[in-house]
Amino acid sequence: MKKFNTMFNNACLVLLVSLMAVSCGESSSMVVVSKDPAQIAIKGTMKAELTAPPFVPAPVGDRPAKKLIVDMEILEEVGTMTDGVKYVYWTFGGSVPGSFIRTRVGDEVEFTLSNHPDNKLPHNIDLHAVTGPGGGATSSFVAPGHEKTFSFKTLNPGLYVYHCATAPVGMHIANGMYGLILVEPEGGLPEVDKEYYIMQGDFYTKGEYGEPGTQPFDMQKAVDEDADYVVFNGKVGALTGDNAITANVGETVRLYVGNGGPNLTSSFHVIGEIFDNVHVEGGSIINNDVQTTSIPAGGAAIVDFKVDVPGTFILVDHAIFRAFNKGALGMLKVNGEENKKLYSGVKQEGIYNPEGGTIQSMPDGDTSKTVVTDKTLAQKIEAGKQLYTNTCFACHQANGEGIANAFPPLAKSDYLNADVNRAIDIILNGKSGEITVNGVKYNSVMTKQTLSDSEVADVLTYIYNSWGNNKTNVSTSTVTQIRNAH
Amino acid sequence: MNTVLRLTICVLFCWINISNGQSKMVLIKGGTYLPLYGRDSLQVTIDDFDIDVYPVTNKQFLQFVIETPKWQRSMVKKLFADDNYLSQWESDTMLHENQSLNAPITNISWFAAKDYCDCQGKRLPTIDEWEYVAMANQKLPDARKLKTYNEFILSWYEKPKTFNNEIGSTFKNYWGVYDLHGLVWEWTLDFNSVLVSGESRKDVDNDSNLFCGSAAIGATDLMNYAAFMRYAIRGSVKARYTMKNLGFRCVKDKNQKTNENH
Numbered sequence: 176m177k178k179f180n181t182m183f184n185n186a187c188l189v190l191l192v193s194l195m196a197v198s199c200g201e202s203s204s205m206v207v208v209s210k211d212p213a214q215i216a217i218k219g220t221m222k223a224e225l226t227a228p229p230f231v232p233a234p235v236g237d238r239p240a241k242k243l244i245v246d247m248e249i250l251e252e253v254g255t256m257t258d259g260v261k262y263v264y265w266t267f268g269g270s271v272p273g274s275f276i277r278t279r280v281g282d283e284v285e286f287t288l289s290n291h292p293d294n295k296l297p298h299n300i301d302l303h304a305v306t307g308p309g310g311g312a313t314s315s316f317v318a319p320g321h322e323k324t325f326s327f328k329t330l331n332p333g334l335y336v337y338h339c340a341t342a343p344v345g346m347h348i349a350n351g352m353y354g355l356i357l358v359e360p361e362g363g364l365p366e367v368d369k370e371y372y373i374m375q376g377d378f379y380t381k382g383e384y385g386e387p388g389t390q391p392f393d394m395q396k397a398v399d400e401d402a403d404y405v406v407f408n409g410k411v412g413a414l415t416g417d418n419a420i421t422a423n424v425g426e427t428v429r430l431y432v433g434n435g436g437p438n439l440t441s442s443f444h445v446i447g448e449i450f451d452n453v454h455v456e457g458g459s460i461i462n463n464d465v466q467t468t469s470i471p472a473g474g475a476a477i478v479d480f481k482v483d484v485p486g487t488f489i490l491v492d493h494a495i496f497r498a499f500n501k502g503a504l505g506m507l508k509v510n511g512e513e514n515k516k517l518y519s520g521v522k523q524e525g526i527y528n529p530e531g532g533t534i535q536s537m538p539d540g541d542t543s544k545t546v547v548t549d550k551t552l553a554q555k556i557e558a559g560k561q562l563y564t565n566t567c568f569a570c571h572q573a574n575g576e577g578i579a580n581a582f583p584p585l586a587k588s589d590y591l592n593a594d595v596n597r598a599i600d601i602i603l604n605g606k607s608g609e610i611t612v613n614g615v616k617y618n619s620v621m622t623k624q625t626l627s628d629s630e631v632a633d634v635l636t637y638i639y640n641s642w643g644n645n646k647t648n649v650s651t652s653t654v655t656q657i658r659n660a661h
Numbered sequence: 662m663n664t665v666l667r668l669t670i671c672v673l674f675c676w677i678n679i680s681n682g683q684s685k686m687v688l689i690k691g692g693t694y695l696p697l698y699g700r701d702s703l704q705v706t707i708d709d710f711d712i713d714v715y716p717v718t719n720k721q722f723l724q725f726v727i728e729t730p731k732w733q734r735s736m737v738k739k740l741f742a743d744d745n746y747l748s749q750w751e752s753d754t755m756l757h758e759n760q761s762l763n764a765p766i767t768n769i770s771w772f773a774a775k776d777y778c779d780c781q782g783k784r785l786p787t788i789d790e791w792e793y794v795a796m797a798n799q800k801l802p803d804a805r806k807l808k809t810y811n812e813f814i815l816s817w818y819e820k821p822k823t824f825n826n827e828i829g830s831t832f833k834n835y836w837g838v839y840d841l842h843g844l845v846w847e848w849t850l851d852f853n854s855v856l857v858s859g860e861s862r863k864d865v866d867n868d869s870n871l872f873c874g875s876a877a878i879g880a881t882d883l884m885n886y887a888a889f890m891r892y893a894i895r896g897s898v899k900a901r902y903t904m905k906n907l908g909f910r911c912v913k914d915k916n917q918k919t920n921e922n923h
Contacts, residue, residue, distance in 0.1 A: 253821070263819040292745065292905045295818055295846075296890060297897030318897035319904050320745050320768075342889040391816055394886055 212330045215240045215281025215361075222246075223284075225274035228372045228408045229420050231431060232277040235359045240281030247274060248289045249298045249317075249339075249352075256378065256404060257411035257502065259387040264409065265339070265350040267300070271409025272374035272435060273337070273354030278304070278329050280361055285326040286311065292320035297341055302327075303473070304335035304356045312340040332360040334457035334475040336433050345437050349379055349397050351409055353435030355475055367479055368426035374433040375441045375470070375492060375503060376409065377402035384501060400438040405497035407490065407505045414490065414505030422482050424511025427451075429479040436472025442493040443468050443476065445507065447486065450478040467493050482509045484518045550629075552636070552648055559637025562630055567638075570621075575642040581619060583612035586642030595635070595647050599657045602631050628654040684721065684781075686711040686913065687837045689794055694803065696792055697888045705789045712786065712794055713910040715765075715828040715839050716847060717777065719756055722766035725777050727754050732773050741772035745903045763827040765845045765908040771900035774848045774909040783911035785850040788895070790912060792888075795842065797835035804835075805888075814887035817843045824906050848909040852895040 218239040224232035225247070250269045256262040267273025278284060288300055297318045301310035305327045314325035339352035355374060379397040380390035384404060396403065407414050414420060422428045434441045444467040453465045457475035462468075468476050482488075490505035491498035498504045513520070550558070567585075571577050575585035585591055590612040591598055605623035609616055626634070632651040639647040691707045726732045726747075733753040737746055747768050751757045769777075771785075778784050786794075798804035798813075805811075813832075817823065824845050831843035841847070898904070 251821070263821075293822065295894075295906050297893050316897055318894065318902055319906060321743075321902065342893050343886045346886055389819075391812075391819055394815065 212280050213328060217242050217281065217283050220244065223276060223278070225268060225276060226372070227268065227270040227274060228272055228374065229414060229418075231275045231357075231370045231372045234366070234370075235277065235279040235363045237362050238279065240279060240283070243278055243282045243284045245276055245284055245286045246289070247287070247300070248291060249294060250291050251294045251296070253389070255410055256380070256390065256406075257385060260380075260382075260385065261389040262378070262380065263350070263389070263392075265296075265298070265347060265352050267337070267339075267352060267354050271351035271353075271376065272372070272433065273352070275354065275372045275431070276337075276356040277359070278356065279359045279363070280329055280332050282329045282358075283326055284329060285324060286315070287322055287324040288315045288317055289322040290317045290319045294319040298339050298347065298352065299323075299341050300337055301340040302335060302337040302356055304329055304331070304333070304337070304358050306330050309340065310337075316341065329358045332358050332459065334358075334431055334433070334454065334477050336435065336473050336475055338435065338473070345397060346392065346394065348435060348437040349377075350392060351376065351435075353433070355431055355433045357431060364429075364477075367429040369420075369422045369428045370431065371420045371428070372431050373407050373414065373490065373505065374409075374435055375405065375407055375439075375443070376435040377437065377439045378404040378406065380404065397437065402439060402497075402501060404502050405439060405492060406502040411502035416506070419487070419506035419508045421508045421510070424482060424485050424509060424514070427479055427481045428507065429477065431475070431477055432468075432470060433457075433475040434470040434472050438472060439492075439494075439497070440472060441470040441503075443470050443478075444491050444493040445480070446489040446491060448480050448482070448488050448507075451480045453478045482507075484514050485509050485511045550633075552640075555633045555636045555648070556640050558630075559633035559635070562626070562634040563637055566624060566626070567634065575638065577612075581617070583610065583615070583617045583619075585638050585644070587613070587644065589613055591638070592645045592647075595639070595649060596653070596657055598635060599631060599649065599654050602626065602635070603654070603658055628658060684717070684911075685714045687714055688915070689790075689836055689838075692793070692802075694793055694796070696789060697892070705793075707790055707793045709915040710786075710790060711913040711915060712790075712836075712838060713783075713912070714837060716845060716908045716910045717766050717774075718763050718828055719760055719766050720762040722769065722777065723754065723756060723762075725780065729776070729780065732776065737773070739901075741901055742770040743901050743903055745905075746770060746773070747903075749905070759825070761825065761827055763829075764825055765828055765840070767824045767845055767905050767908045768903040769848075769907075769909070770903050771848050771852065771898075775850070777909075778911035781911055783913045785848055785909060786912040787851050788849045788854065791841075791847065791849050792891075794834070794836055794838055797838075799832050799834060802835045811887040814842045814890075818890060824908075845906050845908040846891070846894050846904070848907065849895065852898065853900070 218241060220242040221244070223243050223245045225245070226232050247268055249265070249267060251263065251265050252269070253261050254264045254271070264271050286300070288298070290298055297316060299312045299316040301312040303310055305311045307327055311325055311327060315323045317323040335356050335358065337354050337356050339347035341347055353374065353376065355372065379393045379401070380386075380403045381393045382388070382390050382403070404411065412418065432443050450465040450468065451463060453462045453468050454460070454477035455462050455468070456471070457477060465478070468478060470476050486509055488507040488509065490507060492503035570582040571585050575588075577584035583590065590610060601621060602624050605621055607620040609618040611617075624631075629651045631654045632649045635649040636647070639645060639649065689707075689710050689712055691709045693704045693706045695703075696705055730736055734747045734750060735753050745768055749757050749760060749768055756762070775785055796803050796805045798807060798810045801807070823843065826844055828844070829839050831840045833839050834841065894907075898907070
């Protein structure tokens with residue numbers, strides 16, 4: 176089938192190039208099957224091509240419905256979760272997610288599930304593409320060293336999850352027993368250049384993320400939905416670096432994205448791309464121009480998009496801590512010519528200081544040397560007022576009144592006026608925890624400020640000489656003393 | 662006819678077995694308990710019985726098939742054992758070099774296990790008996806609520822090829838019995854009396870025997886997960902099935918004398 180397609184494409188490429196663009200555009204929605212899928216007659220028998228992620232079998236194209244033989248083996252085996260961390264995966268076909276099954280509407284799938292003799296547990300399979308009790312689970316319950324065969328007719332086009340449904344179901348799924356089965360409409364999905372298979376899953380281990388050694392499954396964490404790993408294709412890094420999926424500029428990429436769960440819903444997003452088409456929830460509704468698509472546990476989505484510019488595009492679960500702290504990160508590397516009209520890259524670099532230079536400036540020592548020593552009180556207050564506006568104003572407010580329950584007042588503040596050294600120390604080193612100001616308790620955090628000694632002296636002098644405070648004139652040398660005391 | 666013949670042969674060989682000395686047994690003091698699949702109103706009462714301290718070993722079963730040729734691999738009736746019966750063995754009466762004499766016998770059918778026990782003047786334990794003994798840890802007769810107990814069982818599911826380990830390699834429990842957890846699954850006399858349909862979610866509605874008790878305990882209980890696996894494996898097999906991870910041990914009723922349990 177694959178060969179045939181390739182030959183066909185080569186032969187007709189020149190002639191059809193313009194025609195194809197039109198026809199592709201027209202057929203971009205699922206072909207509506209007018210006849211009752213249950214009545215579709217099968218013609219012939221073929222053995223299904225099964226692929227491990229991130230690859231998918233060849234498209235069905237315009238082949239007729241057939242009897243499709245699917246042989247799937249269940250393996251319980253040790254794999255790598257991330258560098259230095261081993262995990263015992265339970266798998267359909269030796270991979271997590273399990274082998275990708277590709278069918279078309281009307282196929283009669285004869286499914287044989289074999290449970291490897293070395294396995295300890297009975298398993299079964301529930302395919303969401305099956306119309307029948309348990310999605311096949313009842314008919315496929317198989318002991319180690321045995322196999323079961325059942326068959327079903329694919330009635331609804333779409334992308335479906337399959338998973339193990341043996342007690343305890345959650346544990347079987349949490350250990351990796353899920354995958355995708357695609358039912359293409361008659362005539363197949365519109366042709367694209369690249370297709371990949373991605374499936375998210377959450378894992379629960381005795382040790383925290385990255386704790387080395389063989390990590391056993393942690394039932395309690397699974398019940399609490401407290402995932403240690405949230406990953407694409409069964410492990411951290413399954414789709415990054417050398418394992419990244421690839422495409423060339425100008426190609427259309429289709430991703431078959433599933434979510435095995437067991438618990439978490441995926442907010443699937445490709446950083447720097449917009450999905451042109453999304454088969455919402457893997458079904459027949461197509462949404463266009465989507466940034467992030469929601470994929471429920473036990474659900475799927477088909478997304479496609481044209482890659483217009485080269486670079487590395489990051490696939491994430493946009494519940495973003497999962498991406499950067501739990502592993503839900505993949506890469507799509509796109510090669511080809513840059514297109515500056517679409518994306519310029521960096522044009523100009525500059526410094527951006529919305530709050531003035533004070534907070535952003537690095538403590539490089541130079542600032543404290545540029546001290547104007549003999550400032551008058553008025554000069555200090557003026558300089559201090561500017562500093563206050565830049566750095567203190569947001570919290571303590573224009574007239575030092577603070578914000579109730581959050582930021583204590585500086586105006587007529589007993590806390591401030593009681594101890595100038597303490598005030599200096601708070602500016603230099605920050606302060607957190609409970610304090611009482613004018614009889615009111617505050618429990619908040621003030622970060623330490625990156626100010627020079629003379630700036631601290633100026634801003635405090637300003638504060639002490641405003642809003643009814645005790646008019647202390649804070650000297651730079653006092654600030655330096657307190658800084659050095661630490 | 663057949664049964665009579667079998668019995669005669671059995672009795673004949675059993676004399677030899679007895680003279681060879683039987684495998685060590687310990688007394689299990691009977692009692693009343695609530696099995697996983699039970700209901701509050703369905704407490705199970707267990708009478709006193711003796712149980713093998715260890716699962717039956719390769720060595721013991723080898724001796725058995727030498728004495729009982731009908732249970733040799735090439736002789737066995739397909740009705741009584743599937744194609745994997747003793748498939749690891751080198752020949753009818755020889756273990757494979759990788760197989761330890763003191764490892765538990767596996768890849769045997771329920772029929773074979775039952776006959777072995779019969780021949781010893783014993784029988785297979787019932788599910789209730791087996792579970793009663795197996796709910797003990799090192800110190801307590803009923804440790805099912807303990808996290809450590811359940812974690813040990815769950816961790817076994819993740820250890821590959823434990824069927825190659827020798828008997829006695831796991832813990833000795835409260836009763837002095839070894840290897841109920843952590844070595845191999847074990848046949849029970851009435852394994853097929855609990856019907857796990859394979860569609861475990863459906864069982865929740867249908868099989869109140871199996872699931873009401875557990876529902877009362879609550880879904881967060883680790884115990885369910887450790888024990889469900891055993892019921893699942895029992896539900897997945899048929900009497901002629903054989904599995905690499907499935908062995909057996911025998912028990913004997915306390916109030917019956919040897920050779921009189923037929």
